[in-house]
Amino acid sequence: MFSLRDTLANRPLPKGYNKGMGILVLCGNRPVSITCLRNSSCPESFVVHFKSVIPIDSWVDKCINQSLIAMQRLFAKGNIAVLRGTTEDLSDDPNTQSLQDLYIGAQGNTKDVDTLIGYQNYVGYDDVIIYIVKKITMAPTALGDSPDGTTIEQINGAAVIAKDDPWVIPHEIGHILGLPHIYYDPKRLMFPTSSEARWTNWEIDPLVLSTDEYLDMKNSGITKSC
Numbered sequence: 655m656f657s658l659r660d661t662l663a664n665r666p667l668p669k670g671y672n673k674g675m676g677i678l679v680l681c682g683n684r685p686v687s688i689t690c691l692r693n694s695s696c697p698e699s700f701v702v703h704f705k706s707v708i709p710i711d712s713w714v715d716k717c718i719n720q721s722l723i724a725m726q727r728l729f730a731k732g733n734i735a736v737l738r739g740t741t742e743d744l745s746d747d748p749n750t751q752s753l754q755d756l757y758i759g760a761q762g763n764t765k766d767v768d769t770l771i772g773y774q775n776y777v778g779y780d781d782v783i784i785y786i787v788k789k790i791t792m793a794p795t796a797l798g799d800s801p802d803g804t805t806i807e808q809i810n811g812a813a814v815i816a817k818d819d820p821w822v823i824p825h826e827i828g829h830i831l832g833l834p835h836i837y838y839d840p841k842r843l844m845f846p847t848s849s850e851a852r853w854t855n856w857e858i859d860p861l862v863l864s865t866d867e868y869l870d871m872k873n874s875g876i877t878k879s880c
């Protein structure tokens with residue numbers, strides 16, 4: 655039987671975390687995947703941290719939580735537990751002001767990206783980082799995904815905007831875990847285009863991943879076994 659406590663005990667906890675902070679700090683208020691994974695003998699897991707250069711108000715908080723729940727449910731269907739790491743508000747740091755409108759250059763590289771990925775407090779080896787910005791502007795030939803979100807090649811990370819679409823973050827993490835786009839079915843997580851129809855009923859009609867995609871994610875080297 656899957657035990658969250660045992661899983662956490664077997665992997666390095668995020669820097670800055672101590673047991674007194676409780677399990678909710680790591681997993682969020684609704685660790686929905688835990689219920690789904692209870693019957694799994696040995697699920698894979700990874701930790702995701704959120705770092706925001708815009709103030710984490712109730713809207714940003716809602717976007718993070720919805721994305722996490724959607725992702726925990728979807729990934730749990732493939733025996734992958736998504737563990738919440740730390741959430742850091744970087745908006746008071748004057749050096750992050752220019753990163754709110756993040757510019758991605760031709761090769762995915764810019765001074766903005768270099769500065770952004772310098773913020774890795776509390777992030778453990780192989781952990782995933784989601785940076786939340788106000789706007790993403792990409793050079794015409796940039797290798798990025800979309801103005802809603804794009805992976806950052808240098809790290810296990812992505813930059814996203816806060817948006818009422820809980821699939822943007824799971825989609826980018828799908829890329830981080832090695833998945834390419836799927837172009838023929840808008841019901842698939844890795845379909846490249848976001849649309850309102852995809853997210854309005856996200857709870858009752860969630861996007862899907864295939865058996866092969868789950869396998870590729872688990873072979874990415876980023877998830878860890880129990």
Ligand SMILES: [Zn+2]
Pocket residue numbers: 799825829835846
């Ligand atoms: Zn994509």
